[in-house]
Structure formats: structure tokens, C-alpha cells
Amino acid sequence: MLSGLRIIEIEGLGPGPFAAMLLADLGADVITIHRKGQPAVPGMPEQSVLDRGKRSIDLNLKDAADLDIAKRLIDSADALIEGFRPGVMEKLGLGPETFNASNPKLVYGRMTGWGQDGPLSDTAGHDLNYISLSGALWYASAAGHPPQTPATLVGDIGGGAMYLVAGILAGILNAQRTGQGTIVDAAIYDGSAHMMNLLMSLRQTGNLSETRGQSLLDGPHWSRTYTCLDRGFITVQCLEPKFYSEFLEKLGLTDDPDFQKQFVPALWPDLTQRLSEVFAAKPRAHWAEIFWGSDACVAPVLDPIEAQAHPMNTERQTWIDHHGALQAAAAPRFSTETWRPKPSPRRGEHRQDILDQLSGSARARPSPG
Numbered sequence: 001m002l003s004g005l006r007i008i009e010i011e012g013l014g015p016g017p018f019a020a021m022l023l024a025d026l027g028a029d030v031i032t033i034h035r036k037g038q039p040a041v042p043g044m045p046e047q048s049v050l051d052r053g054k055r056s057i058d059l060n061l062k063d064a065a066d067l068d069i070a071k072r073l074i075d076s077a078d079a080l081i082e083g084f085r086p087g088v089m090e091k092l093g094l095g096p097e098t099f100n101a102s103n104p105k106l107v108y109g110r111m112t113g114w115g116q117d118g119p120l121s122d123t124a125g126h127d128l129n130y131i132s133l134s135g136a137l138w139y140a141s142a143a144g145h146p147p148q149t150p151a152t153l154v155g156d157i158g159g160g161a162m163y164l165v166a167g168i169l170a171g172i173l174n175a176q177r178t179g180q181g182t183i184v185d186a187a188i189y190d191g192s193a194h195m196m197n198l199l200m201s202l203r204q205t206g207n208l209s210e211t212r213g214q215s216l217l218d219g220p221h222w223s224r225t226y227t228c229l230d231r232g233f234i235t236v237q238c239l240e241p242k243f244y245s246e247f248l249e250k251l252g253l254t255d256d257p258d259f260q261k262q263f264v265p266a267l268w269p270d271l272t273q274r275l276s277e278v279f280a281a282k283p284r285a286h287w288a289e290i291f292w293g294s295d296a297c298v299a300p301v302l303d304p305i306e307a308q309a310h311p312m313n314t315e316r317q318t319w320i321d322h323h324g325a326l327q328a329a330a331a332p333r334f335s336t337e338t339w340r341p342k343p344s345p346r347r348g349e350h351r352q353d354i355l356d357q358l359s360g361s362a363r364a365r366p367s368p369g
Contacts, residue, residue, distance in 0.1 A: 003027045008081070011033060012083030017032075019168070022162075022165050031350075032055070036348070037058075049344060052341060058347050067094075069358065071102075074099055082108075131155040158191065221274075221275050229283045232301070233301035235300075
């Protein structure tokens with residue numbers, strides 16, 4: 001879908017590389033500028049899944065000759081992705097103003113936690129810090145327990161990388177129409193707060209309480225996770241009455257007068273306790289089989305390896321093992337093309353090819369892999 005677009009990524013952590021991976025999955029020619037002479041990002045493999053489908057050149061941005069190469073690469077690009085603190089790219093001589101004349105259509109994507117301005121813009125932070133201050137963490141986990149979300153998903157990926165990709169694509173469309181590029185200020189703090197607007201719509205109807213455990217989606221017995229006999233987990237979220245009715249039928253609770261009162265908050269704690277006892281009496285596989293294929297909105301909690309082996313994945317092939325690396329396939333999918341996994345480059349693997357392109361000896365933009 002993005003064939004013909006070139007994205008330059010300055011090596012960074014988390015949401016920046018993820019955003020660049022997504023753009024590469026969509027067909028863009030993504031060139032990652034890896035740090036020369038330095039190891040891979042701590043904790044990440046030499047050939048990371050996040051680099052799949054990209055090309056790699058290793059540069060020392062403090063070296064004049066390598067800095068010139070970086071500038072020429074950015075001049076050839078439709079968009080740039082960087083994830084440094086505000087001001088770092090400017091100190092390197094690679095700030096947005098550097099390219100105003102040489103590449104006026106450039107979409108300059110900036111990925112940070114706190115944003116390019118504000119009282120915390122120059123301070124460090126991580127996923128959990130950003131979403132705690134934005135309000136996005138508040139409703140995570142059951143009442144009486146510390147809020148806890150899946151690591152990086154709500155902040156780095158949802159509030160960060162996805163908003164950066166949306167901003168870059170919007171900027172490119174605008175640049176194609178107007179000839180004018182833009183700076184994309186993608187802050188995890190902003191994006192994670194923006195994702196809360198669905199819940200804020202519930203607040204307008206009185207179905208969202210500031211007290212955890214008393215709202216429409218975090219208080220009821222029909223919207224939570226239960227522990228099974230084997231210490232596995234099962235999720236239930238049958239909001240609509242017709243789905244709730246099927247849920248009760250599967251459990252043999254259709255005629256229970258208290259369970260019939262789905263939207264009575266005063267009954268939720270007691271009904272939650274009763275369902276806890278029901279689910280704790282059988283292993284996860286038992287409940288998964290009972291509810292499989294129904295509209296009761298019940299599903300087992302699987303780890304990624306279990307998800308790969310599940311019948312759902314047999315058809316969709318969402319989880320794949322590519323040369324020993326378990327990873328999720330590209331999303332979304334398109335009717336006009338079939339995605340296949342592409343390799344992750346070694347650091348600096350495409351240096352000569354990229355330099356040849358810059359010198360004009362290779363005019364086309366090759367597809368990686």
C-alpha cells in the first residue's frame with residue numbers, strides 16, 4: 001500500500017521502531033540509521049522483529065562524513081522518525097529547519113513521552129509514567145488492586161506508535177496535495193489520553209464513575225476475568241442483553257432471579273463472587289469448550305505461544321514463527337495483497353546499497369528481502 005514511499009528512521013527505543021516496522025509492513029521503504037560501532041539496543045536481539053522489512057545503514061552522527069550521509073538520506077525521504085528528547089536532533093544538525101529548503105515536503109515525525117513542549121518535556125519517563133499521568137491507567141485492574149496494564153501496549157504502542165503512524169500518513173497526504181511538509185508531535189501522554197474518549201462518552205451518560213470498580217465496564221460481574229480450577233483465566237464481557245442471556249444459558253443460570261438483573265450495580269459484587277466460584281470449579285479448557293463459537297462473549301486468556309496453536313490462528317495465521325522468531329503478522333489486512341514476513345537486517349547490512357543509491361548508481365528504491 002505504501003510502495004514508493006521512503007521513511008528514514010533514526011534508531012531508538014520502543015514506539016519509534018514499532019511505528020517504522022508498521023510502515024515497512026505496509027510496503028514503505030524504511031531505512032534505519034543504526035548507531036555505528038555500538039551494540040544493539042539493550043535487551044533487544046541483534047536482528048529484532050521490530051526491524052523486519054527494513055534496510056539498515058550504520059552511521060556515527062557525530063562524524064562529519066556520516067552526518068552528511070544522514071542529511072542526504074533525509075533529503076531523499078518522504079518522512080523521518082526520531083525519538084530523542086526535544087532539542088537533541090537540533091544539536092546534531094538534523095532538526096526540521098535543516099531540511100526546509102532541501103526537502104520542503106518532509107514529514108518530520110517526533111516520538112516522545114511528554115511531547116515537544118510542556119513542564120515535563122525535558123524529563124525522562126516510560127510507558128507506565130505517561131499513561132498514569134494522562135488518566136489512561138486509572139481504570140486498569142480490579143478495584144482494590146493497583147492499576148496494571150499489559151506492558152507498553154496502552155502507552156508506547158497504542159498512545160505512541162499508532163498515533164505517530166497516523167500523523168505521518170496524514171502529513172504525507174497533505175504534503176502530496178500542498179507541497180508542504182509538517183512536524184508530527186506524537187506524545188504518548190497525548191495519545192493515551194485521546195484513547196480515553198470512548199470511556200469519556202460513557203461518562204456523559206452516567207456510566208463512568210471516578211471510583212474504580214463502579215462503572216459499566218469495570219464493575220459488573222459480566223465484564224471481568226475469572227480464575228479457573230487449573231489457575232488458568234477466562235474473560236467475560238457480555239454487555240448487550242442478548243449476549244448476556246446466552247451467557248446465562250450456557251451456565252444454566254437463566255432462571256436465577258438475581259442474575260436476571262444485569263444492570264443493578266448493588267448486585268454486582270455478590271454475583272461476581274458467585275461466578276468466581278462457578279469458574280473456579282472447572283479448568284480453563286472446560287469453559288473454553290463450552291463457550292467456543294457462541295455469542296456469550298467469553299474467551300480464555302492465552303499466552304502468545306498458546307495463541308499460535310489455537311484453532312483461531314490456524315485459519316488467520318496471525319501468529320507466525322519466522323526463522324525461530326515468534327511474531328505477529330502485519331495488520332490490518334488488505335483484499336488486494338498478501339503479506340509475507342520479511343527478514344530483519346543485520347546492523348549496517350545495506351550500507352553499500354544505500355550509498356550506491358545516494359550516489360545515483362542505483363536509481364530505484366529496492367524492496368527489502
